[in-house]
Amino acid sequence: MRRLPLRSRLALLSALAVTVAIAAMALVSWFAVRDRLYGQLDKSIEGSPVPPMFAQFPHYAGPGIQAGSDPLAPQISHDPCDAGRPPAFGTQDGQDLGSTGRSTVFTPPPGTSLTYVSTDGSSCAVGSSTQVRTDPGDLAVLDAPHGSRTWRDGVDVKGQAVRVEVVAAADGQGVFLKSQSYQPVDDSLTGMAWLLFVISVLGIGGAATAGLLVSRAALRPVDQLTEAVEHVARTEDLAVRMPVSGDDEIARLSESFNAMTAALQASREEQKRLVDDAGHELRTPLTSLRTTIDLLIRSDESHRPLPDGKRTELLTGARTQMRELTVLIADLLELSRPEQGAPAVTSPVALHEVVENAIERVRPRGAARETPVSIQADIDPWFTHGDGPALERAVVNLLDNAVKFAPPGTTVDVRLTRGELTVRDRGPGVPPEELPHVFERFWRSPSARAMPGSGLGLAIAARAVREAGGAVALERPPDGVGAIARLRLPGVGAA
Numbered sequence: 046m047r048r049l050p051l052r053s054r055l056a057l058l059s060a061l062a063v064t065v066a067i068a069a070m071a072l073v074s075w076f077a078v079r080d081r082l083y084g085q086l087d088k089s090i091e092g093s094p095v096p097p098m099f100a101q102f103p104h105y106a107g108p109g110i111q112a113g114s115d116p117l118a119p120q121i122s123h124d125p126c127d128a129g130r131p132p133a134f135g136t137q138d139g140q141d142l143g144s145t146g147r148s149t150v151f152t153p154p155p156g157t158s159l160t161y162v163s164t165d166g167s168s169c170a171v172g173s174s175t176q177v178r179t180d181p182g183d184l185a186v187l188d189a190p191h192g193s194r195t196w197r198d199g200v201d202v203k204g205q206a207v208r209v210e211v212v213a214a215a216d217g218q219g220v221f222l223k224s225q226s227y228q229p230v231d232d233s234l235t236g237m238a239w240l241l242f243v244i245s246v247l248g249i250g251g252a253a254t255a256g257l258l259v260s261r262a263a264l265r266p267v268d269q270l271t272e273a274v275e276h277v278a279r280t281e282d283l284a285v286r287m288p289v290s291g292d293d294e295i296a297r298l299s300e301s302f303n304a305m306t307a308a309l310q311a312s313r314e315e316q317k318r319l320v321d322d323a324g325h326e327l328r329t330p331l332t333s334l335r336t337t338i339d340l341l342i343r344s345d346e347s348h349r350p351l352p353d354g355k356r357t358e359l360l361t362g363a364r365t366q367m368r369e370l371t372v373l374i375a376d377l378l379e380l381s382r383p384e385q386g387a388p389a390v391t392s393p394v395a396l397h398e399v400v401e402n403a404i405e406r407v408r409p410r411g412a413a414r415e416t417p418v419s420i421q422a423d424i425d426p427w428f429t430h431g432d433g434p435a436l437e438r439a440v441v442n443l444l445d446n447a448v449k450f451a452p453p454g455t456t457v458d459v460r461l462t463r464g465e466l467t468v469r470d471r472g473p474g475v476p477p478e479e480l481p482h483v484f485e486r487f488w489r490s491p492s493a494r495a496m497p498g499s500g501l502g503l504a505i506a507a508r509a510v511r512e513a514g515g516a517v518a519l520e521r522p523p524d525g526v527g528a529i530a531r532l533r534l535p536g537v538g539a540a
Contacts, residue, residue, distance in 0.1 A: 051267075052260045059256030060249060067248045071241040078237055082230045083208075087196065090210045095159065095221045096151040096171065158201065160222040161214070168222075175201045177222045183211050186220055199224065206231075266295040270302060283310035327373065330366045337363045373501070394436060394513075396427040396534060400461050403440035407448055416453030420444070424461040429536030431513030436534075439506035439517075443468045443530045446502055450528075464534050471527040475519060483519045510534070 049057070151171070153159040158174035162183055170176035177199050186195055191213075199209040199222075207224040214221055266287075273285050283306050287299040337359045344351050351359070404420055411418035443466075447457045450472035458469045475483060484507040503519075510517040515534035522529050 052257070052264055055260035055264070056253060056256040059259070060253035063252030063256075064245075064249050067245045067252075071245050075234070075238060075241060079230075079234055082233060086208055086225060086227075086230055087210075090157065090208060090223050090225050091194075093154045093157040093159075093223055095212055095214070095223065097215055156225055158207070158224045160224070161219055162222060163219040171221075175203060175205075177201045177207060177209055177224045179222070183220055183222065186211050186213050187217060189213075201226075263295075266299065270299065273302065277306065283307075283313060327370070330370045330373070333366050334363055334370070337366075377501070392430065392433065394429050394431050394433045396429050396436070396464070396466070396536065397424045397461055399433060399437045400424055400440055400459065400466060403437050403444055404459060406441055407444040410445065411448045411451070411457070414453060418448050418451045418453065418455060418457060420448070420457045420459060422459040424459070425463070426538055427461060427464050427534070427536055428539070429464065429513065429515075429534045431534070432509070435509040436513060439509040439532070440466070442502035442506040443517075443532065447472075447528075447530065463538065464536050466532040466534075468530040468532075469522060469527060474521055474526070474528045477521065480519055480521075484517070506532075 153172050153174050158177060159171040160168055160174065160177045160179070161171055162168040162179050164184065164187070166179075168176065168179050178201065180197065180199065182195075186193055189195075193213070195211045197209050197211070199207050201207050201224065206227045208227060210223045212221050212223065213219075270287055273287055277283065277285055285306060286303050289296050289299045289303070340351075341356070341359060344356075350356075400422070401424060404422055408420050411420060444457065444459070447468050447470035451457055451470040452472055455471045458467070460467050484503050507517050510532055513534055515532065517530065517532045520529045520531060
């Protein structure tokens with residue numbers, strides 16, 4: 046079945062399900078009707094009477110009749126099995142043979158056969174009944190309590206299956222076997238079986254057709270989605286979107302497909318932008334390095350030495366540019382790594398120690414300025430989970446950014462309280478319209494483009510904080526002087 050198309054499998058499974066349901070209903074219906082018909086048959090047999098004790102049974106006189114009597118005249122007897130009785134009795138030539146006093150001529154009801162079995166084992170049919178073959182246990186009902194009866198299946202002398210009720214005769218000298226043929230019931234059940242079979246075949250055929258139509262209609266959105274996926278795989282066109290209607294599984298699948306293609310498209314655009322921005326940022330230091338190296342090589346080839354100190358200046362500048370290039374490449378490698386919802390290495394981190402280490406790394410840079418910039422810290426213990434080195438680098442980037450823009454001789458305030466780290470400088474700040482862009486890659490404020498840097502530090506810091514489950518933002522202080530970088534991380538104040 047796995048080799049069949051999904052549409053065929055759905056149609057086949059629906060047809061099988063309907064087949065099982067129809068077959069089960071047909072069987073239940075047939076057995077219910079059969080039990081009902083058999084119950085009615087038993088009630089019909091049970092409701093048919095048996096001869097009373099003084100019933101009259103006509104017969105013809107046999108040998109030894111009295112002289113002068115008519116041998117063809119019907120005689121009256123109280124013995125159902127009296128010898129010489131003709132097959133039909135109860136009436137003779139349309140005349141009632143019955144009846145005076147308590148004696149009556151008994152005739153079994155239509156459709157019911159009555160067989161009498163005497164205690165000596167002899168049996169006979171009463172009236173026009175068809176005699177039923179006796180069973181050795183039939184006479185056992187005589188020993189049962191008064192009014193007892195037994196049921197059994199039997200066969201008459203014609204070989205037909207019959208339902209038999211065994212009841213005791215009124216005089217206690219024998220039993221009567223009341224019976225009716227199974228043939229009418231079996232004919233009805235056979236006709237019903239054929240009718241149910243035809244209905245089942247028609248129902249199964251209709252179910253298969255309906256299943257095929259329903260599967261086609263239900264899988265039409267899946268076909269459209271398949272065509273869209275194949276189009277994307279063939280053309281790499283990530284702008285394809287599926288129409289979404291409703292809130293069923295197909296709609297959810299279409300929404301997921303649209304979200305996936307949108308994410309892939311955004312990732313591709315982000316990757317392209319990263320490559321373009323990286324190429325632009327790398328072009329400047331590479332051009333400067335190439336110019337410096339060309340000057341040094343040309344000086345050596347032309348045997349024209351550079352002025353005193355110029356060679357040293359060029360080499361020092363080349364080394365500085367190499368350092369900046371190395372940092373830029375490391376930042377690009379960091380940003381090119383796929384962002385994760387959780388840190389790759391999760392371990393307890395003492396955030397206060399991370400901040401102290403970052404301050405110690407950045408403090409010399411502030412002190413190296415012509416007019417030193419100091420860092421004043423107020424740090425409370427705070428423990429969190431995350432990647433310690435990545436968080437330390439994020440804090441270093443925030444401090445570096447504050448020290449770089451802090452006016453000479455000012456102080457950068459660092460405070461860690463209840464998992465919230467604030468870094469404030471008193472520099473020019475960031476205009477409100479530029480605040481939403483400060484954490485974007487390669488973004489640099491127009492007023493800061495003349496300063497060294499690649500515009501990746503804050504983007505790397507934001508990424509490290511997000512992966513640790515925190516948040517970072519840049520705000521303007523209430524007094525409007527400088528900027529405040531605010532970093533929040535979940536955790537506890539005790540180890």
